[in-house]
Amino acid sequence: MKFPICPRFLLLVSALAVSPPQSLRQAADSAGVLVGTAVRPSLLSESAYAATLAREFNMVEPEDALKWWVIRQNRDSFDFQPADEIVRFAQAHKMKVRGHCLVWDHDHPDWLAHGHFTPPQLSQLLHEHIDRVMKHYAGQVFAWDVVNEAMDEHGKLRDSIWYNQPGIGFAGQGTTYLEQVFRWAHDADPRALLFFNEAEGETLNRKSDAIYEMLKDFKHRGVPIHGVGLQLHLPGPELDSAALAANIARLTALGLQVHITELDVSLPVSPPASPPIGSAGHPVHDDDLLHQAQVYRAVVHACLQNPGCTAIQTWGFTDKYSWIGSHSHGTRGRALLFDQAYQPKPAYDAVLQELSTGWRPAK
Numbered sequence: 262m263k264f265p266i267c268p269r270f271l272l273l274v275s276a277l278a279v280s281p282p283q284s285l286r287q288a289a290d291s292a293g294v295l296v297g298t299a300v301r302p303s304l305l306s307e308s309a310y311a312a313t314l315a316r317e318f319n320m321v322e323p324e325d326a327l328k329w330w331v332i333r334q335n336r337d338s339f340d341f342q343p344a345d346e347i348v349r350f351a352q353a354h355k356m357k358v359r360g361h362c363l364v365w366d367h368d369h370p371d372w373l374a375h376g377h378f379t380p381p382q383l384s385q386l387l388h389e390h391i392d393r394v395m396k397h398y399a400g401q402v403f404a405w406d407v408v409n410e411a412m413d414e415h416g417k418l419r420d421s422i423w424y425n426q427p428g429i430g431f432a433g434q435g436t437t438y439l440e441q442v443f444r445w446a447h448d449a450d451p452r453a454l455l456f457f458n459e460a461e462g463e464t465l466n467r468k469s470d471a472i473y474e475m476l477k478d479f480k481h482r483g484v485p486i487h488g489v490g491l492q493l494h495l496p497g498p499e500l501d502s503a504a505l506a507a508n509i510a511r512l513t514a515l516g517l518q519v520h521i522t523e524l525d526v527s528l529p530v531s532p533p534a535s536p537p538i539g540s541a542g543h544p545v546h547d548d549d550l551l552h553q554a555q556v557y558r559a560v561v562h563a564c565l566q567n568p569g570c571t572a573i574q575t576w577g578f579t580d581k582y583s584w585i586g587s588h589s590h591g592t593r594g595r596a597l598l599f600d601q602a603y604q605p606k607p608a609y610d611a612v613l614q615e616l617s618t619g620w621r622p623a624k
């Protein structure tokens with residue numbers, strides 16, 4: 262028996278089929294890219310924070326909860342509880358988790374920073390740390406920033422406790438200590454994707470050249486590394502997006518994935534009399550927000566152009582809680598996609614539109 266099909270029903274079906282995505286994550290799922298954000302476990306109990314996070318993103322990264330000063334307050338114990346909370350949230354909302362970070366010369370607990378350890382002791386400590394943390398999250402954290410910010414603005418290796426002060430045993434031997442930590446990371450969780458994450462080397466400059474040369478060498482010699490994280494903390498509306506695209510292209514040509522890892526676009530704001538932490542000061546002009554939106558759009562566009570650019574992540578998502586306020590002593594702010602009341606900004610609309618219509622060449 263045949264049933265007559267009502268033309269209005271057909272119209273409804275086709276309208277649904279082409280209805281625009283309602284969230285960043287819906288658009289990103291269709292575009293085949295991850296859209297993520299850095300998160301703080303203490304905020305997951307705020308309903309607007311949790312609801313926005315779950316609705317808009319398909320990936321999260323603990324902003325601080327996996328750093329040494331959180332996990333290793335004591336030498337002999339590991340506190341996984343804060344990061345576990347984020348992982349549980351992610352699993353409940355079908356989000357991926359990126360890990361950040363295992364080797365960084367910042368935010369160390371005092372016992373480590375002032376412990377006067379010898380290179381063999383530091384080597385043992387770091388190896389144990391990578392092993393314990395990665396094994397705890399094996400199968401739950403799919404990608405790790407194994408190394409964070411190892412180079413200075415000229416592309417030279419930074420002096421650090423892990424490199425040469427006194428280092429883990431490879432002081433003065435260039436990138437050998439980095440090679441060593443990637444090998445430890447791969448042994449700890451052979452299925453995890455391992456990233457080198459950096460600031461200031463996102464477009465074409467001396468630093469990005471140095472990163473490129475190091476990664477090329479690592480790939481040629483079979484060092485286990487799968488990707489490079491481009492932080493993209495942008496202080497204002499200037500971005501050479503062609504240079505960003507060119508840098509992404511040369512990195513992916515090495516067989517590496519690129520993740521945009523810490524995107525924010527901060528604006529100058531006048532500080533309030535006594536800025537609360539995370540405060541962004543007085544309102545900025547509409548024009549500034551439109552320029553900011555263009556920068557966000559350009560970054561998403563540059564990533565989507567290249568199938569090897571597989572994730573776009575912002576460093577927080579609401580202006581209510583952004584590291585920029587305290588980092589700039591209240592002189593900059595308004596850097597993220599949602600305002601302090603969780604309302605989407607022009608930058609949000611630009612990212613959503615770009616993800617929804619952005620051209621993605623076939624893999």
Ligand code: XIL
Pocket residue numbers: 324325409492523584
């Ligand atoms: C920042 C966090 O956002 C702050 O909460 C913390 O106090 C300091 O670290 N590059 C990085 C991040 O790789 O880990 C930093 O995060 C921001 C700069």
